[in-house]
Amino acid sequence: MSDSPDAAPVRKRRFGWIRAATDRMPTKWFVGIATGVFLVATAAFGGLATAAPPELAKLEPGEAHVTDQRSLTVTRAVLIDELPGVGVYPEEGERVLALVVDVENRWDEPQKAEGSDSIGASFTIGGMDTDAESSVARFDDATRSPELQPGVPAELVYAWAVDADEYEAGEELTVMLRELSLYTGSFVMTGQTWTDPVTVATMTLEIEDVGAGADQGEAGDDG
Incomplete structure (x- = not known):
């Protein structure tokens, strides 16, 4: 009709x-x-599904990891009864876990070895609380919390007090290597700082037990 x-x-x-x-x-x-x-x-229809994060690079012990901020080479991971030269004082039932690293400041300004915006913030130990208290010193003269000058290599020891049974010799330790971004402040905050760490690579190395460390020197050298 x-x-x-x-x-x-x-x-x-x-x-x-x-x-x-x-x-x-x-x-x-x-x-x-x-x-x-x-x-x-x-x-x-799944067209906006979250993309899989990029696979982390895997480095070998002694292999340098280089960013705009620094070059970092982890050479050893050791357990030791005490390491006062670095500034870590384990209590009863604790030992010291230490990483020996070669570092070069690649920025054009001095950088501290530890702190939230420092070279020390560019790596963590897998499974360890990122807020765990640590200390750092130069390997050669035991200067604590050193400031690293641009282009000047330094060997450092980062150390943590850990439960005596938390780690053992021969165990594999994973180090998470992170890249920080350079932030330039304006208005309220001025200057530049390294921030927003992102894990981009990992390294697995075997823990050495150096015992009491009586002959290890201030930074855990082999006797």
Whole structure:
């Protein structure tokens, strides 16, 4: 059955308000609505699924990890009964876990060896609390918390007091190597600082037990 002659005018009046309303809407609104519909539809079919994070690089002990901030080479991981030269004083039932590293400051300003924006913030030990208290000293003269000058290599010892039965000789220790971004402050905060650490590589090395360390020197050298 065909529409009556008056059907078209009725439909025109019925939907006339829609035309009037849409005529007043900015074109960018339509673009936004269309984009929203597209995103919802794409997400429904998995098109916006979170991409898998990039695989972490795997380094060997003694292999340098280089960023704009520093060059860092982890050479040894040792357990020792005490290491006062580094500034760690284990209590009863604790020992000292230490990493021996070669470092070069690659920035154009001096950098501290420890702190939230320091070279020390560019690596962590897998499974260890990132807020765990640590201490650091130069290997050659036991200077604690040294400041590293641009382009000057240094051998450092980072140390933590740990439960005596938490680590043992021959166990594999994973070091998480992180890259920090250089932030330039403005307005309230000025100057530059290294921040936002992101883990980009790992290294696994075997823990050595050097016993009481009576002949280890201030930084855990072999006797």
